Amino acid sequence: MIELKRLSIDDGNDIYNMLQEIPAEENGLINNANGLTFEEFKEWLIGKHADSEQIGIVDGWKVPSTMYWLYVDGTPVGFGSVRHFLTDALRIAGGNIGYGIAPQYRGKGYGNEILRLLLKEARKLGIDKALVTIHTDNAASRAVALANGGIIIDKTDERIHIWIDTA
Numbered sequence: 001m002i003e004l005k006r007l008s009i010d011d012g013n014d015i016y017n018m019l020q021e022i023p024a025e026e027n028g029l030i031n032n033a034n035g036l037t038f039e040e041f042k043e044w045l046i047g048k049h050a051d052s053e054q055i056g057i058v059d060g061w062k063v064p065s066t067m068y069w070l071y072v073d074g075t076p077v078g079f080g081s082v083r084h085f086l087t088d089a090l091r092i093a094g095g096n097i098g099y100g101i102a103p104q105y106r107g108k109g110y111g112n113e114i115l116r117l118l119l120k121e122a123r124k125l126g127i128d129k130a131l132v133t134i135h136t137d138n139a140a141s142r143a144v145a146l147a148n149g150g151i152i153i154d155k156t157d158e159r160i161h162i163w164i165d166t167a
Contacts, residue, residue: 004117077105095131123166
């Protein structure tokens with residue numbers, strides 16, 4: 001069974017351990033929980049939960065964002081987030097949706113599943129079209145975005161910009 005669960009401040013060791021397996025930075029995805037102690041992770045959860053509740057832009061750049069965990073048969077295998085809206089800077093690098101799958105679960109279709117489910121969450125937030133920005137050398141993520149109905153609208157030396165209808 002595959003399900004998407006919203007981050008909770010009560011999340012525990014299963015999520016913590018999964019986040020330690022996903023690199024701190026890889027292909028443009030930043031995993032700020034990698035390398036934290038468990039106590040620091042619990043504080044991080046509180047901050048991420050607050051991010052989902054914020055209104056407007058904080059510190060001139062930070063927009064509301066909600067984080068989710070992808071579970072397969074009761075085991076967390078990846079994470080993703082949905083930014084509630086975009087700034088001009090996020091339209092260039094960042095987009096509405098980002099996600100990562102733990103290395104041992106890659107190549108099994110879970111990237112496709114998490115993006116599909118995150119698009120549904122984006123729709124619930126009133127986002128009709130979600131932007132995904134992907135490093136040009138990340139062929140797997142590009143394939144996932146296109147498989148979910150994405151349309152490439154721009155390509156630079158660093159990134160591919162793909163819009164996906166959330167309906």
